[in-house]
Amino acid sequence: MIYLTRKCEFSAAHYYYNPAFSAEENQRVFGKCANLDGHGHNYTLEVTVKGEIDSTTGFVVDLKQLKDVLNDEVVEAMDHRHLNKEVSEFAKQIPTTENIAIAIWNRLDATLKVAKLHRVRVYEMPDLFVDYYGEQ
């Protein structure tokens, strides 16, 4: 089994706000992230796929196809967007890095036919990241 990791970046705006909470509760739970004017991050996404090496091509996955899927499903959908307002998964879900990782996993799992997903890692900042391995 060999593992390949492809990295890409997207920059997006978001805020954390749960309408079921009062304004004070939102402020207490989410702090400065609850500012409804929003703020943004440069996110770095690392997608790891796994499989056996094809004996003819020497590849575990066609990198161009993987790159295209990442571009279509993640970069086009999320780069320079407001996650709360423009990405359907976050219409009713708070776009925390945890939920972003799960949303990206689900998007890729549904469309990535060329390899098996192993891990989605999303860096919100250089010193904070989330790993998701799908439902286990």
Place this chain on the structure above:
Amino acid sequence: MIAASHRLHSDRLSEPENRVIYGKCNNPYGHGHNYAIEVTVSGQVSLSTGMVCNLVELDDCFRQEIMERFDHKNLNTREEFADRVPTTENLATVIFDILKREFGAAHLEKIRIEETQNNSFEYCGDAQLS
């Protein structure tokens, strides 16, 4: 880190198939990368040295077995790739197998190779990434 050239081309495929599958990596003149290689070993910490293995020995082994073979070389010309395409997937398995054979002072867990800033490959032999 090893700096090496390669060309991705399979004799089992036609010229047009090679061009479609490998794209610009099929350029007949080849191209190159700085491959950043991470070697992970494991073991118990020695009571007398406080080390899991002697890093100087690991460095020496890596230099002799990997750098000497592949650094500033054309991977396609190496015997290790006589029967396989020098993709980074295959480079990872080749390096893992060589170090597994040549470095006995600790358990070889994993080889990780960064081919570019955006693409990296990991191989743990028969084991799987946890």
